[in-house]
Amino acid sequence: MRLAVIDSEKCVGCQCCMFACTRMHKDSGLSKSCIGIKSAGGMQHGFLLVVCRACDDPPCARACPENALILRKGGGVLLKADKCTGCEICRKACILGAVFWDDANLKPLICRHCGYCAQYCPYQVIRLEKEGKKAEAANAQA
Amino acid sequence: MLKHDTLRNVLYINLSKKSFQIKDRSDLFEKYIGGAGVASQLLLEECPEGIDPYGPDNPIIMAVGPLTSLYPLASKTVAMFKSPLTGNLGESHAGGRSAVSIRMSGYGAIVIQGASERPCYLSIQGSKVFFRDASSLWGMGKSATVGKIIRANEPSSGLRTIMRIGRAGEKMIPYACVTTETYRHFGRLGLGAVFGSKKLKALVVSGKRSIPVADQKQYKDLYESIFKNATESPVMKKYHEIGTPVNVIPLNEMNGLPTRNLQATQFEHAQTISGEEIAKNYLGKRLACSHCPVACIHIAAIREPYEDEPFFYKTSMICYDYELIYAVGSMLGGSHVPGMMKLIDSIEAYGLDCMSAGVALAWATEAFEKGLITEMHTDGVRLVWGDYAGYQEALARIIEQPNEFYQALAKGTDFASSIYGGQDFAMTFGKNEMPGYHTGPAAHIGYLAGARHSHLDGAGYGIDKKIAANKSITAESVASELLAEERWRQILSSLVICFFARELYKPDVIIEALKLSGFEYTEESLRKLGEEIHTAKFRFKMREGFSFSNLRIPGRIYETPCTAGMVDEKFVRTALETIRKDVEAKIYDCS
Numbered sequence: 001m002r003l004a005v006i007d008s009e010k011c012v013g014c015q016c017c018m019f020a021c022t023r024m025h026k027d028s029g030l031s032k033s034c035i036g037i038k039s040a041g042g043m044q045h046g047f048l049l050v051v052c053r054a055c056d057d058p059p060c061a062r063a064c065p066e067n068a069l070i071l072r073k074g075g076g077v078l079l080k081a082d083k084c085t086g087c088e089i090c091r092k093a094c095i096l097g098a099v100f101w102d103d104a105n106l107k108p109l110i111c112r113h114c115g116y117c118a119q120y121c122p123y124q125v126i127r128l129e130k131e132g133k134k135a136e137a138a139n140a141q142a
Numbered sequence: 143m144l145k146h147d148t149l150r151n152v153l154y155i156n157l158s159k160k161s162f163q164i165k166d167r168s169d170l171f172e173k174y175i176g177g178a179g180v181a182s183q184l185l186l187e188e189c190p191e192g193i194d195p196y197g198p199d200n201p202i203i204m205a206v207g208p209l210t211s212l213y214p215l216a217s218k219t220v221a222m223f224k225s226p227l228t229g230n231l232g233e234s235h236a237g238g239r240s241a242v243s244i245r246m247s248g249y250g251a252i253v254i255q256g257a258s259e260r261p262c263y264l265s266i267q268g269s270k271v272f273f274r275d276a277s278s279l280w281g282m283g284k285s286a287t288v289g290k291i292i293r294a295n296e297p298s299s300g301l302r303t304i305m306r307i308g309r310a311g312e313k314m315i316p317y318a319c320v321t322t323e324t325y326r327h328f329g330r331l332g333l334g335a336v337f338g339s340k341k342l343k344a345l346v347v348s349g350k351r352s353i354p355v356a357d358q359k360q361y362k363d364l365y366e367s368i369f370k371n372a373t374e375s376p377v378m379k380k381y382h383e384i385g386t387p388v389n390v391i392p393l394n395e396m397n398g399l400p401t402r403n404l405q406a407t408q409f410e411h412a413q414t415i416s417g418e419e420i421a422k423n424y425l426g427k428r429l430a431c432s433h434c435p436v437a438c439i440h441i442a443a444i445r446e447p448y449e450d451e452p453f454f455y456k457t458s459m460i461c462y463d464y465e466l467i468y469a470v471g472s473m474l475g476g477s478h479v480p481g482m483m484k485l486i487d488s489i490e491a492y493g494l495d496c497m498s499a500g501v502a503l504a505w506a507t508e509a510f511e512k513g514l515i516t517e518m519h520t521d522g523v524r525l526v527w528g529d530y531a532g533y534q535e536a537l538a539r540i541i542e543q544p545n546e547f548y549q550a551l552a553k554g555t556d557f558a559s560s561i562y563g564g565q566d567f568a569m570t571f572g573k574n575e576m577p578g579y580h581t582g583p584a585a586h587i588g589y590l591a592g593a594r595h596s597h598l599d600g601a602g603y604g605i606d607k608k609i610a611a612n613k614s615i616t617a618e619s620v621a622s623e624l625l626a627e628e629r630w631r632q633i634l635s636s637l638v639i640c641f642f643a644r645e646l647y648k649p650d651v652i653i654e655a656l657k658l659s660g661f662e663y664t665e666e667s668l669r670k671l672g673e674e675i676h677t678a679k680f681r682f683k684m685r686e687g688f689s690f691s692n693l694r695i696p697g698r699i700y701e702t703p704c705t706a707g708m709v710d711e712k713f714v715r716t717a718l719e720t721i722r723k724d725v726e727a728k729i730y731d732c733s
Contacts (some may be wrong), residue, residue: 015432031352042289042324044441
């Protein structure tokens with residue numbers, strides 16, 4: 001299962017997905033969000049969705065010097081928190097900017113592709129998909 | 143309030159000293175919740191009596207509430223200041239990402255004092271505050287360009303608000319607005335001019351953090367029900383689909399749409415400028431404030447060719463709402479939608495309050511028609527109903543102020559009419575230009591007696607519909623209904639809940655949400671607090687010279703038919719007297 005971006009043109013920038021992700025992490029606010037919505041250079045140009053694409057050969061995992069990011073079945077990675085030293089190399093390795101950061105624990109926040117965020121997208125911009133289509137994560141700057 | 147909630151922190155910034163400090167103001171938040179409740183106390187603390195609104199002593203106060211970032215639609219920031227337009231209480235609300243960003247930066251409120259020596263902008267990143275030089279942004283033609291440059295220079299894209307002023311704010315035009323996230327505004331009462339007087343070009347606030355709740359399970363359950371209501375309830379549908387301009391046709395049909403400076407309340411081209419028509423022909427995009435699934439922000443795409451260059455086109459994305467369509471559409475007798483949109487776009491670029499700008503132009507058009515002003519005053523511009531080319535010319539001169547007439551018009555409709563005449567049709571209430579409802583006496587009593595002189599204070603237009611159906615409703619009962627509504631709305635605006643969501647946030651929902659944030663309230667104690675906050679605002683107003691007896695009522699409201707028939711002067715005066723007695727008794731009780 002992977003989180004897929006169906007149509008970023010329909011994104012209204014409400015960021016309800018971001019708040020949902022932090023709630024999924026049993027917290028509230030935006031501290032734990034693994035999805036990001038930002039304007040594409042001003043609201044008039046619509047939005048960029050920063051979403052983990054669940055890469056088949058994820059650069060974040062390759063870059064990790066501690067092997068703290070292990071390949072997830074179906075794409076992407078899982079974090080072995082006990083191995084992670086918080087060096088942030090994974091964050092730099094993801095040119096999409098989809099490795100988010102937990103400022104409290106100083107460790108990466110990795111999307112688990114659970115699809116909880118998609119339940120709160122009022123306009124079906126994102127969806128949890130079984131196979132094939134990859135998340136069309138778009139990003140201009142990390 | 144819960145132990146680790148950063149809502150309690152108030153950030154005090156001094157622009158003269160380039161210094162800042164963070165104070166724990168649990169005392170204020172425990173007693174007044176947040177938003178309007180806390181901001182009105184901070185205003186009483188920080189704004190010395192009788193000061194010049196353009197002076198360094200005028201504080202800019204912005205406050206959010208405990209539910210911000212926890213629940214959908216608790217997404218407004220309440221700004222308070224002394225208004226340069228009215229010389230009295232300035233209160234303006236805006237959404238965008240402002241409220242979430244302030245809360246996520248770790249504050250319940252921000253107070254900005256002093257004035258900068260040269261143009262600056264502030265970047266607030268959690269506990270850090272940077273004073274940035276903005277000399278090269280000063281005088282820039284478009285407010286949107288300023289946004290673009292700051293966007294490229296500051297971190298935390300997607301997690302920040304960028305509030306800024308345009309040239310109107312720089313020139314301290316008392317109806318200049320502060321724009322946030324391109325399309326949302328602290329529109330009314332001149333916050334932009336206060337920014338300008340401090341040489342504060344922009345304010346960036348960013349952050350992300352956790353907000354504590356008393357019980358995660360109960361929090362998620364409550365969230366679920368509020369979210370479901372926000373997305374499925376029929377009461378939100380109108381904002382969601384056509385947006386606020388859905389009101390154009392019904393108001394026109396019920397004789398409530400102010401037309402040609404309120405000479406009429408039915409506009410023959412209402413259909414052309416209706417929300418339905420604009421959506422059909424021009425709607426290009428819809429946007430939302432942060433943490434609001436409703437997405438009421440409607441953007442028109444206007445494509446126009448360059449006259450001197452074939453195959454070159456410009457597509458402008460222009461935000462429209464009911465009040466804008468009223469102010470620069472029906473009020474100016476305009477029905478050419480691209481012309482109207484381009485005027486809105488220019489007003490946006492200059493950073494003016496669109497409602498005040500439209501009403502000022504409407505007064506000027508009628509004054510021109512009646513010969514009170516001539517082309518000599520208008521610098522050769524012919525002001526004619528519906529002629530957008532002329533309005534663009536006049537608007538540019540409000541900014542440039544080439545002569546005494548435009549200098550006066552730039553001070554607002556009330557001021558300009560005090561010099562050039564035509565006060566009977568200078569459509570201001572408490573010196574604030576009127577909103578788009580001539581539904582009956584309740585609307586006008588609301589504009590006159592509401593703390594902000596706004597249609598949002600007591601929602602009089604709703605009461606007018608009842609008066610239309612039942613003529614035996616008394617002035618006293620209208621007065622008490624308006625007061626009760628305005629007092630309850632103090633609670634909504636202390637929680638910074640968008641008024642569009644007032645039907646979702648009923649007292650029981652608010653009580654439960656507050657409980658999960660560590661606040662214990664009953665409906666009774668909430669209503670009592672609403673009354674206290676309302677009284678605090680009037681204490682400020684009275685201190686600054688507000689008087690119910692000095693209110694200028696434009697005679698025009700008694701001459702033009704409205705939804706409820708005709709507005710009767712005696713009815714209005716009786717209701718005002720009832721409100722005066724009630725408000726003054728409360729002030730006397732408290733002091």
